[in-house]
Amino acid sequence: MNTPLEDYRNKGSVLSLIQSNLRQYGMFTALVLIMILFQFLTEGILLRPLNITNLILQNSYILVLAIGMVLVIITGHIDLSVGSVAAFVGAISGILIINHDIPVFLAVILSLLVGAVIGAWQGFWVAYVKIPAFIVTLAGMLLFRGLTMLVLKGKSVAPYPQSFQDISSGFVPDIFGGSTLHLLTIVAGIVFSIIYLLIEARNRRTQIRYDFEVSSKGLFITKIAAVIVLINVFTYVLATYEGIPMILIILIALVVIYSFVMKKTVMGRHIYAIGGNEKAASLSGIKTKKATFWVFVNMGVLAALSGLIFAARLNAATPKAGNLFELDAIAACFIGGASAYGGIGTVGGAIVGGLVMGVMNNGMSIIGLGIDWQQAIKGLVLLIAVAFDIYNKNKLAS
Amino acid sequence: MGSILEMRNITKEFPGVKALDDVNLKVEAGEIHALCGENGAGKSTLMKVLSGVYPHGTYAGDILFQDDVCVFKDIKSSESLGIVIIHQELALIPELSIAENIFLGNEQAKAGVINWNETVVKARALLKKVGLSENPNTLISQIGVGKQQLVEIAKALSKDVKLLILDEPTAALNEEESENLLQLLLSFKKEGMTSIMISHKLNEVSKVADSITIIRDGKTIETLKWEEVSEDRIIKGMVGRELTNRYPDRTPKIGETILEVKDWEVLQGDRKVIDSISMHIKKGEIVGIAGVMGSGRTEFAMSIFGRSYGTKISGHLYKDGKEITVKNVPEAIENGLAYVTEDRKNYGLILIEDIKRNISLPNLKKLSKFSVLNEQVEVKEAENYRSKMNIKTPSILQKTGNLSGGNQQKVVLSKWIYSEPDILILDEPTRGIDVGAKYEIYTIINQLAEEGKGILLISSEMPELLGMCDRIYVMNEGRLKGELEAAEATQESIMKYITS
Numbered sequence: 001m002n003t004p005l006e007d008y009r010n011k012g013s014v015l016s017l018i019q020s021n022l023r024q025y026g027m028f029t030a031l032v033l034i035m036i037l038f039q040f041l042t043e044g045i046l047l048r049p050l051n052i053t054n055l056i057l058q059n060s061y062i063l064v065l066a067i068g069m070v071l072v073i074i075t076g077h078i079d080l081s082v083g084s085v086a087a088f089v090g091a092i093s094g095i096l097i098i099n100h101d102i103p104v105f106l107a108v109i110l111s112l113l114v115g116a117v118i119g120a121w122q123g124f125w126v127a128y129v130k131i132p133a134f135i136v137t138l139a140g141m142l143l144f145r146g147l148t149m150l151v152l153k154g155k156s157v158a159p160y161p162q163s164f165q166d167i168s169s170g171f172v173p174d175i176f177g178g179s180t181l182h183l184l185t186i187v188a189g190i191v192f193s194i195i196y197l198l199i200e201a202r203n204r205r206t207q208i209r210y211d212f213e214v215s216s217k218g219l220f221i222t223k224i225a226a227v228i229v230l231i232n233v234f235t236y237v238l239a240t241y242e243g244i245p246m247i248l249i250i251l252i253a254l255v256v257i258y259s260f261v262m263k264k265t266v267m268g269r270h271i272y273a274i275g276g277n278e279k280a281a282s283l284s285g286i287k288t289k290k291a292t293f294w295v296f297v298n299m300g301v302l303a304a305l306s307g308l309i310f311a312a313r314l315n316a317a318t319p320k321a322g323n324l325f326e327l328d329a330i331a332a333c334f335i336g337g338a339s340a341y342g343g344i345g346t347v348g349g350a351i352v353g354g355l356v357m358g359v360m361n362n363g364m365s366i367i368g369l370g371i372d373w374q375q376a377i378k379g380l381v382l383l384i385a386v387a388f389d390i391y392n393k394n395k396l397a398s
Numbered sequence: 399m400g401s402i403l404e405m406r407n408i409t410k411e412f413p414g415v416k417a418l419d420d421v422n423l424k425v426e427a428g429e430i431h432a433l434c435g436e437n438g439a440g441k442s443t444l445m446k447v448l449s450g451v452y453p454h455g456t457y458a459g460d461i462l463f464q465d466d467v468c469v470f471k472d473i474k475s476s477e478s479l480g481i482v483i484i485h486q487e488l489a490l491i492p493e494l495s496i497a498e499n500i501f502l503g504n505e506q507a508k509a510g511v512i513n514w515n516e517t518v519v520k521a522r523a524l525l526k527k528v529g530l531s532e533n534p535n536t537l538i539s540q541i542g543v544g545k546q547q548l549v550e551i552a553k554a555l556s557k558d559v560k561l562l563i564l565d566e567p568t569a570a571l572n573e574e575e576s577e578n579l580l581q582l583l584l585s586f587k588k589e590g591m592t593s594i595m596i597s598h599k600l601n602e603v604s605k606v607a608d609s610i611t612i613i614r615d616g617k618t619i620e621t622l623k624w625e626e627v628s629e630d631r632i633i634k635g636m637v638g639r640e641l642t643n644r645y646p647d648r649t650p651k652i653g654e655t656i657l658e659v660k661d662w663e664v665l666q667g668d669r670k671v672i673d674s675i676s677m678h679i680k681k682g683e684i685v686g687i688a689g690v691m692g693s694g695r696t697e698f699a700m701s702i703f704g705r706s707y708g709t710k711i712s713g714h715l716y717k718d719g720k721e722i723t724v725k726n727v728p729e730a731i732e733n734g735l736a737y738v739t740e741d742r743k744n745y746g747l748i749l750i751e752d753i754k755r756n757i758s759l760p761n762l763k764k765l766s767k768f769s770v771l772n773e774q775v776e777v778k779e780a781e782n783y784r785s786k787m788n789i790k791t792p793s794i795l796q797k798t799g800n801l802s803g804g805n806q807q808k809v810v811l812s813k814w815i816y817s818e819p820d821i822l823i824l825d826e827p828t829r830g831i832d833v834g835a836k837y838e839i840y841t842i843i844n845q846l847a848e849e850g851k852g853i854l855l856i857s858s859e860m861p862e863l864l865g866m867c868d869r870i871y872v873m874n875e876g877r878l879k880g881e882l883e884a885a886e887a888t889q890e891s892i893m894k895y896i897t898s
Contacts, residue, residue: 210774266762266769273759276748283706283737283745284760284813285727343750 026392027336027352027385034356038363045366046359049241052234057168057313059358060247061086061306063351065329066336067258068302070350071295073333074262076275076342077126077133079299081118081140083325086307087318088144089115093308094157094317097164104164112304118144119300120293127292141326149319158316168313170246182243189235193228200224247309254302258347271295275342331378332357335385356381400465402427402592403561408447408459417443418457419616425561425594430587432607432624433596436636436832440616441596442486445563449483450476463561480560484550486569490538497521497534500553524552528582542692544575551582562586562593568602569830572690572858580606598832600629612636633833645865646837648844652868653681655719656852657821662713664701664876671697671708673876679821679852684843686867686884687856688892694876695856696740699823703737704730717820731760734820738810738827740856742803746810749799753791754780756798757813783812788838804835811842821852828862840866860889872896 039046065082072079089111096107118140125136176183200220207214214220238244262268270291273281282288306325311317336353338345357378364374403425410418418440425431433441446452448461450470461468463479470476473483490499497517506517521534530548538546547567554562564583568576576599583593583606597603603610604624612619612635619635633644657679664672671694679685689695700707702715704727715722717733724730730737739745747756758765758776765776780794787808791801798809807827814822824843828836843866847853857863863870870887872880872895880895 206774210778212774212777264771264773266766266771269755269759269762269771272751272755273748276750277744279745280748281759283703283727283739285704285731286759287726287728343748 026388027349027356030385031352031356031359034359034363038359038366042363042366046363047237049237051362051366052237053241053245055358055362056245056248056251058362059354060168060251061309061313062325062328062332062358063251063354064254064302064306064309065325066332066350066354067254067347068299069326069329070333070336070338070345070347071258071262071271072133072299073330073338073340074271074275074342074345075292075295076278077292077295078330079122079133079137079140079296079303080326081122081137081144082299082303082306082329083322083327084141084144084148085115085118085300085303086310086322086325087148087320088118088151089304089307090311090317090321091148091152091157091319093164093311094160095151097160098157098317104161107164108167108308111308112301115300115302115304115307116297117300119297119303122300123293123296126296127289133296148321152317152319154319156316156318160312160315165312165315166246167250168245168247168309171242172244172246172249174243178239180240182239182241185235185239185243186232188244189232189239192235193231196227196231197224250305250309255347255351262347267291272343275344277343328357329354331382335382337389353385356385400427401425402464403448404460404462405444405448406460406462408444408457408461410443410447410452410457417616418447421459421613421616421618423611423618424621425592426609427592428587428590429608430583430593430595430606432603432610433594433613434598434600434603434610434632434636435613436834439613439636439832441613442565443616444613445483445565445594445596448476449473449481449563477557480558481563482554482557482559482561483563484547484554484565484567486566488543488546488550490546490549492539493537495535495537496525496532496541496549496552499538499549500524500534500556502553504556520556521552524555525549527555528552529578543570544572544578547571547575547579548582551579560592562591563596564593565596566598566830567595568597568599572692574690576602598830600632603632604629636833644833644837644861646841646844648847650684650868651682651848651850653850655679656681656717658716658719659702660714660716662698662701663711664697664708665710666697666708671876672701675713675873675876675878677871677878677881679854681850681852682847683869684847684853684855684867686863686870687854687873688860688863688870689856689873689896690858693873693896695873696825697876698873699737699825699854699856702730703727703735703823706737731817731819734818735823736760736814736817736819736821737823738814738825740826740829742806742810747798747806750797752795752797753784753789753801753809754794756809757783757816760813760817779816783816787812787842802835804831804839807831807835807839811839815842815846819851821854822846823854823856825856826858827855828857828859860892863887863892864889 035046045051065086069079069082092114093107093111096102096110097104102110122136122140125131126133172184174182174184176187178184204214204220215223262271270281270286273284273286274288274291278288307322310321314321332354333345333350334340334353335356336346336349336351338349360378360381361374364377401424403423405421405423408418408421409416421440421444423444433444435441447457450473453471454469461470463481468476468479491502494502500521501517506513506520518534525532525534528548528551530545530552532541532545538549541549547570567579571579580602583595586593595603595607607624609621609623610627610632611621612632614636622632655678659678660676662672662675663670675698687695697707701711702724704724705711706727715724722733724733724735743749748759754776757780762771765771765779777794783789784791784794789805789808789812791805798806801809811827827843828839831839843853843855855863855867864884864887867884869884870882870892871878872882872892874896882891
């Protein structure tokens with residue numbers, strides 16, 4: 001057997017680095033492969049600037065849901081109601097803004113509050129009355145779909161003012177006034193790169209200070225360089241179209257905040273612990289009911305945000321909005337490595353899972369595959385992704 | 399009589415570990431053969447090879463049963479020869495009846511249609527054989543663990559068992575139930591059945607076993623005839639050294655009263671589980687609670703620890719002479735209480751998380767600033783406890799589910815010691831742990847007392863209480879039946895209080 005010190009040293013080598021990260025980055029690799037595949041099949045359309053922008057816009061509301069959903073799934077629950085909640089909140093926003101002329105900003109705040117209240121309602125039943133989340137949110141799915149139809153009286157409400165539509169179709173204006181190229185986007189890419197570089201360098205310094213194992217200097221620089229190239233190519237592509245979509249800013253902010261919360265804060269630890277073993281967590285002094293409750297409140301708010309984004313994109317509040325969103329969001333989490341038994345999953349994973357689904361949707365549409373085939377293929381991808389994950393875990397366990 | 403079973407040169411490897419290394423086991427027909435060894439020595443793996451859980455081809459070596467070489471594909475094929483294993487964790491389905499469980503997978507059916515009359519009649523006959531007077535239609539969830547163990551044996555008998563393997567059969571049983579079970583094994587022996595019994599409890603082994611095989615680190619150490627050896631001799635074989643003293647020495651330094659409980663009553667629904675208990679613990683004192691399972695000792699401990707048990711609780715708690723109110727676990731931790739559960743897998747650890755995260759779980763406040771964790775300090779502390787507590791693992795990033803019982807228990811202890819409690823409640827801290835690790839845990843307990851902490855030690859093993867404690871409370875049916883100074887206490891005097 002190796003001594004701990006040897007283990008640490010081994011970890012620094014390239015091969016062991018790849019091995020230990022294969023599972024973590026497995027789905028990310030799959031995403032890249034899928035993108036290359038469709039780039040080829042669509043004869044280069046997939047990665048065109050216009051299409052990349054579209055991909056972001058089309059998938060934003062599912063990705064927002066997936067962020068909330070992965071927290072719910074990590075605590076060992078599920079939320080089937082998010083599609084209906086999104087529709088209901090979309091309807092509320094439509095009525096407030098279009099029928100009652102309430103200012104957009106105020107209406108957005110009110111809508112998010114409605115989402116929080118709905119989340120609290122469901123969280124109460126799940127956390128304090130201990131009704132299985134499957135049942136509570138199945139009821140919620142029917143309840144809020146019904147309420148959506150009621151408040152809309154079965155009809156769509158449209159159109160929204162431009163300022164509301166900008167949530168999902170607006171772009172960050174170019175303060176530098178570039179003509180063919182959106183200069184602000186290029187600058188943003190460079191700024192992001194510098195921030196990334198600084199964070200990584202700082203992490204490495206603290207790790208060395210506490211004498212933890214670190215990857216070799218060459219490897220470290222290669223990794224940083226690769227990420228920076230990726231960021232800047234991405235922003236360059238965006239810049240050749242209209243620049244950074246507003247919604248991308250929202251998404252990046254959400255991913256950064258939620259990843260941080262789940263990885264680095266006490267709250268995040270509590271959520272993982274509850275999903276891992278609720279009784280043990282409770283006996284370790286964690287207020288499990290309260291934490292579960294807040295996870296559902298959070299899901300409600302994010303479902304509301306998703307509903308607003310969708311309504312803004314459609315430029316209408318319709319009774320049919322958000323149909324089957326819950327399944328896409330849940331699938332994104334599982335493809336992204338979350339465990340159906342709770343305790344395991346990451347925000348980044350859920351985003352990658354959502355993008356796998358999104359790229360496939362988009363790619364298959366471009367090559368003209370019918371919705372029938374799209375559904376069937378997506379179903380198989382979900383099954384294979386999870387089967388692959390479980391196979392890997394079993395191999396590690398034995 | 400000749401040998402009924404011979405396992406020759408069995409070697410079984412898992413990726414990276416040699417679990418069994420050239421193991422030999424010879425069991426005579428009609429005997430009770432004990433298999434002893436520390437946790438992780440390879441006993442269960444050997445039995446899994448024998449029963450076909452690990453099929454032929456995944457290990458090296460030969461199995462001879464009644465002088466025939468056996469090639470088992472799965473459990474079914476070993477059972478068809480009459481080799482039946484009863485695992486430590488009972489494999490009964492709580493929502494099915496006794497009769498249904500007995501014939502599960504072996505249904506009394508014709509063309510797939512179950513003959514319920516025959517099922518019940520046969521089940522009744524089998525229950526009679528194991529001395530269990532229950533209606534075969536009773537659900538498993540409605541009978542206690544002791545009776546469930548008997549149902550498992552009845553299930554084994556239904557399969558025309560020739561060689562019965564019991565893995566830690568008395569681990570969850572109280573003394574009376576254990577005794578009952580051992581008598582049953584002896585009566586089966588008279589009828590000519592052969593049994594293999596895996597057990598940590600040497601006093602039980604000594605009552606029934608004819609011979610004993612000791613396994614250590616995946617190797618057979620020796621096979622001894624029972625008459626030839628003493629308990630200490632077996633322990634020496636198991637741990638590979640002479641344990642002159644099973645309990646480390648300690649000179650108690652007892653101070654002021656640190657925790658006092660007055661008129662403690664706990665209701666669970668309408669049932670009174672704890673009835674007016676008053677007791678106290680002093681600084682540096684190890685206080686024992688003796689009592690069988692179901693006496694209310696765990697319920698008492700958990701109700702003190704932030705009302706983790708019970709629907710209605712009344713009574714007073716005093717710490718250092720001042721009354722404290724402890725309404726939930728966070729408040730209990732704040733008041734310097736820690737509770738090490740008897741059920742580490744379900745209540746103590748998050749098995750899918752690593753050692754580091756388990757140790758830090760009750761201590762996140764200490765490890766964070768504005769709720770943001772300092773992971774560097776977390777790793778340092780976990781490493782510190784790994785070496786201090788001698789947790790045997792390649793890395794603190796190891797999932798606790800992959801550790802042996804003794805090491806799991808050390809992780810649970812670490813997480814609570816790190817919370818810097820003044821009072822530690824230890825509920826069966828050495829259950830299911832091998833002799834070597836027990837000694838280490840006793841040493842840790844002594845050291846905690848040395849530091850001036852108050853220790854409440856709950857245990858079913860009377861020698862453990864007598865060896866460790868300064869004072870012992872005896873508990874039964876939710877009441878304190880007596881209080882003994884360690885010097886005057888004996889197993890008999892404790893037993894007298896329990897049965898009074």
